[in-house]
Amino acid sequence: MITITGGIYEEYCMHPYRYNIFGSGGRAASAIAAMKGEVKLTTYCSKNIQEVIQARAELEGFELSIINIPVNTKFHYTHALAKPLIYNRTTNNPPLEIKEKNVIRFGFLEGTAIIDSEYAVYDPQNVASVELFHANGSKAKHLAILLNQYEAKSLLQIDDTNELLRKIAVSQQAEVVILKKGPDGCLVYDHKLDEIKHVPAFSTDKVSKIGSGDNFVAHFGYAWMEQKKSAYEAALQASKATAYYCETEGFITPERLKKYSPSPIILSEQFKKGCKPKVYLAGPFFTLAQLWLIEEVRKNLQDLGLEVFSPYHDVGKGNAEDVVDKDLEGIHKCDLLFAIADGMDSGTIYEIGYARAINKPVVVYAENESEENLKMMEGSDCKILKDYVTAIYHTLWTAIT
Numbered sequence: 001m002i003t004i005t006g007g008i009y010e011e012y013c014m015h016p017y018r019y020n021i022f023g024s025g026g027r028a029a030s031a032i033a034a035m036k037g038e039v040k041l042t043t044y045c046s047k048n049i050q051e052v053i054q055a056r057a058e059l060e061g062f063e064l065s066i067i068n069i070p071v072n073t074k075f076h077y078t079h080a081l082a083k084p085l086i087y088n089r090t091t092n093n094p095p096l097e098i099k100e101k102n103v104i105r106f107g108f109l110e111g112t113a114i115i116d117s118e119y120a121v122y123d124p125q126n127v128a129s130v131e132l133f134h135a136n137g138s139k140a141k142h143l144a145i146l147l148n149q150y151e152a153k154s155l156l157q158i159d160d161t162n163e164l165l166r167k168i169a170v171s172q173q174a175e176v177v178i179l180k181k182g183p184d185g186c187l188v189y190d191h192k193l194d195e196i197k198h199v200p201a202f203s204t205d206k207v208s209k210i211g212s213g214d215n216f217v218a219h220f221g222y223a224w225m226e227q228k229k230s231a232y233e234a235a236l237q238a239s240k241a242t243a244y245y246c247e248t249e250g251f252i253t254p255e256r257l258k259k260y261s262p263s264p265i266i267l268s269e270q271f272k273k274g275c276k277p278k279v280y281l282a283g284p285f286f287t288l289a290q291l292w293l294i295e296e297v298r299k300n301l302q303d304l305g306l307e308v309f310s311p312y313h314d315v316g317k318g319n320a321e322d323v324v325d326k327d328l329e330g331i332h333k334c335d336l337l338f339a340i341a342d343g344m345d346s347g348t349i350y351e352i353g354y355a356r357a358i359n360k361p362v363v364v365y366a367e368n369e370s371e372e373n374l375k376m377m378e379g380s381d382c383k384i385l386k387d388y389v390t391a392i393y394h395t396l397w398t399a400i401t
Contacts, residue, residue: 283340
C-alpha cells in the first residue's frame with residue numbers, strides 16, 4: 001500500500017482545451033492505480049468537486065481520505081507551457097497527519113502534510129520557497145527527494161552537481177536525491193552506494209506537459225517503495241511511464257509498460273560541452289495576435305535553454321534594404337528554424353525555403369493550413385506539427401541532439 005498526500009485541483013487548459021480535476025495527488029493516485037498498485041489518497045477537497053474524486057476512486061480502485069475545505073484551487077493555463085493563473089488559493093488549513101509505511105508527499109498550496117513513515121518520496125513542488133521535508137516534523141527512515149535544478153540550487157549554492165547532490169543528501173537525511181534536468185532526464189544519487197547515475201528522458205510524437213512531473217513521482221515512488229527496485233531502476237521506469245503519459249494523456253498499465261519502448265534523448269557532444277543552440281524564429285508580426293505568438297514562442301524556447309534570433313526583436317521593422325540581409329544572415333548563424341506557418345505569410349515561406357536550401361533543419365508549426373499549402377514544406381523534409389507544445393519540444397530535441 002502507498003499513501004499519497006497531495007493536492008486536488010481543477011485544471012483548465014484553454015488551447016488545446018482541456019478540463020480536468022486532478023492536481024498532483026489525484027493524478028499520482030490514478031497513475032499507481034493503473035499499475036494495479038494499492039493506493040490511498042489523503043488530501044484537502046471542497047464539496048463541489050468531492051463527488052468527482054469519490055467516483056474516480058471507486059472506479060479506479062483507490063482509497064480516499066478527505067479533509068473538507070471551502071473551495072478548491074483552480075489552475076488556468078493558456079497552453080501547457082504557459083505560467084498558470086491560480087484562483088481560490090487557500091492557506092493555513094489544518095495539517096494532514098499521516099503515519100503509514102510508504103508515503104508519497106507532494107507540496108501543498110492549502111497547507112502541509114506531517115509524515116511518519118518507513119519509506120517516503122517527497123516532491124516539494126515550490127520553486128519560490130522550498131519547504132524542507134523535516135521542517136514540519138515529518139520523519140522517514142528511508143527518504144527520496146525529487147528536485148528540479150532551481151529548487152536544488154536554492155537549497156545549497158554549490159556549482160558542482162555531484163557535490164550538490166551529495167550535500168543535499170547529507171543535509172536532508174535522504175537516502176536518494178533525484179535532480180530533474182528537463183530534456184536531459186535526471187540524475188539519481190544513491191547515498192548508500194555513493195553512486196550517481198543518469199536516466200534519460202524519452203522523445204514522443206506528441207507532448208502533453210501538464211502533470212508529467214506528478215506522473216514521474218508516482219511511478220518512481222511505486223517502483224522504489226512497492227516493487228523494491230533500485231533508485232536507478234525506479235527512475236528509469238518512471239521516465240518511460242512519463243513518456244507514455246506525455247504521448248497519450250493516459251496512465252500506463254503493467255502490460256503496456258512491458259511493450260512500450262520509446263527512444264531516449266541522446267544529447268549532442270556540443271550541447272554537453274555547454275554550447276547553446278540558436279533558433280531562428282520565423283513568423284509574421286503585423287497584428288496583436290501575431291505579436292503575442294512571437295513573444296510566446298521566443299519565451300518558451302528561451303526557457304528551455306535555447307538562444308533565439310527573432311527578426312522582430314533583433315532586427316526590427318523596416319524596408320527591404322534595412323532588414324533582408326540581416327534576416328538572412330540570422331538564418332545562416334542559427335542551427336535551425338522554427339516557423340509559424342498559419343496564414344502563409346510570404347516572408348515566412350521565403351525564410352523556410354531559404355533555410356532548407358542551405359540545409360538547416362526546419363520545424364513548422366501550422367494548426368490551420370491544408371495539406372496542399374504545406375506540400376512543399378513536407379516535400380523538403382520540414383517537420384510539420386499542429387500542436388504548439390509538441391512543436392516547441394521537437395524544436396528543442398532537434399537542437400540538442
